Amino acid sequence: MNDMTVFDVEKIRGDFPIFEEKIHGKRLTFLDSGASAQKPVAVLDAVQDAYRHTYANVHRGVHYLSQKSTELYEGARETVRDHLNAASVDEIIFTKSTTEAINLVANSFGQMAIGEGDEILLSYLEHHSNIVPWQLVAERVGATVKAVPIDTNGDLLRDRYEEMLTDRTKIVAITHVSNAIGTVNPVKELIAKAHSKDIPVLIDGSQAIPHMKVDVRDLDADFYVFTGHKVFAPTGIGVLFGKAELLEKMPPYQGGGDMINRVTFEKTTFATGHSKFEAGTPPIVQAIGLGAAIDYVNKIGFDQIAAHEQSLLSYATQELGKLNNIRIIGQAKQKAAIVSFTMDDIHPHDIGTIIDQAGVAVRVGHHCAQPLMDFYDVPSTVRASFALYNNKEDVDALVESIKMVQEFFR
């Protein structure tokens, strides 16, 4: 699929209209793709075309547009299946977000398999969206949520992980890549360890999908979830991959239209496959946009994307390291292109406000990972997150703007 022989970041930037914008009269340095990524023309066009030329509700009508819309929506599902190398489209459920996908599993799998005295195993690297849904379920059924600790570099303590897999552990839910500090977890190995004790594993792939090729069958993940908007697709679309054998046994999460087989007031029988978990009119055009986004990144190729991002990560780490009073939070062995840091005596919010005036967009705050911030004993950090469209100039602009902050607070 790789038809670009050389990775040309300037050509890629040309695919993203946002980079024509000036921010406070300055060039846009967008280093907040970890929060949400910008959209290429290919996605914008797919969304426009769907609304302009083929829009109707799906799975309902016999008319031309409904059939066309259904084809495109289900085509996007096939694109996602192929991308993840899932065995069947019935294993691909469209949700509105990663958050909804995790809530779906927590509730549905939880109802089926988690009871009083059981344990749910998470890690210190989790986003709140992979903590809170499990706490809600645990509270309801009388289970306990446990978290695998990390070392100061931000690497998961694997011996502790193995110890914490017990007879009571009913599910492991762990992130593939930390949104706050970039740690890439050895998920294949973690899954294998859990499976040796017959414990299923959910992987939160929100921060992995934009940066690397994921093969759910190679990983042997039981559930793999991600969101579209971080991989250049519209907001409002997420994906839950689940192994068919588990999904078949799990009860529905939400009830409504499209997820039924036959409804009477006495009893309703449910649809099978992915339909059982897609109640109501789905995010049709957002899914079509996601399909276009996946086609777009595959056309560039993940080998090239990963190599480019890793070179930016090294360069950013090196250049920020040259500045005084900068503490980089998270130096895991394997990292995605995310650099989180603090500066002595200067609060991330002040940094964010000041560098914004130079057109530099970063995330400041706790990154919805407060347990991780507590671990590092910082209330918040500055996070620069890179995507395929970033270049060395972006790193230079960040470093220059940080020098400006130091000057300001001198």
Next chain:
Amino acid sequence: MEDLKDLYREIILDHSKSPRNFGKISPCTHEGHGDNPLCGDEVSLYLRLGEDETLADVGFEGKGCAISIASASMMTELVKGTSCADAKSRFQQFLTLFSDDSAQSHSDIDDRMKALIGVKQFPMRVKCATLPWHALNAALSGIKSKDDGETKDGC
């Protein structure tokens, strides 16, 4: 850059670098807490109510940005020694600064409150400036319930 200089005025940088009345006071009769769940910042405000119903001593602790720390520091200076009623009206006055464009020209508003007016150009940061004042208001509300005869834990 002009907006930035207006936001981070000298007085704000000064108070943020050397906050006044920082730390828990002892004895302390009332406390209030403010936190901003979006950024994780938090401020705790401590009061000692004198026999004459004035704020005999005021202190604060917390983690926060330059704006919230400076705002807290200047606030403690402003309300220390005033009556509860005065402190409450200053709280209202402070909120009005950000909601009413004409408020900054009012002559009865202290310069230490007006110093934060630059925050208006940065809507995401208004909460930073108001956070300590909300903590103060929470502490003052505790005093009110005491007046009403309710038992309320002090510090």
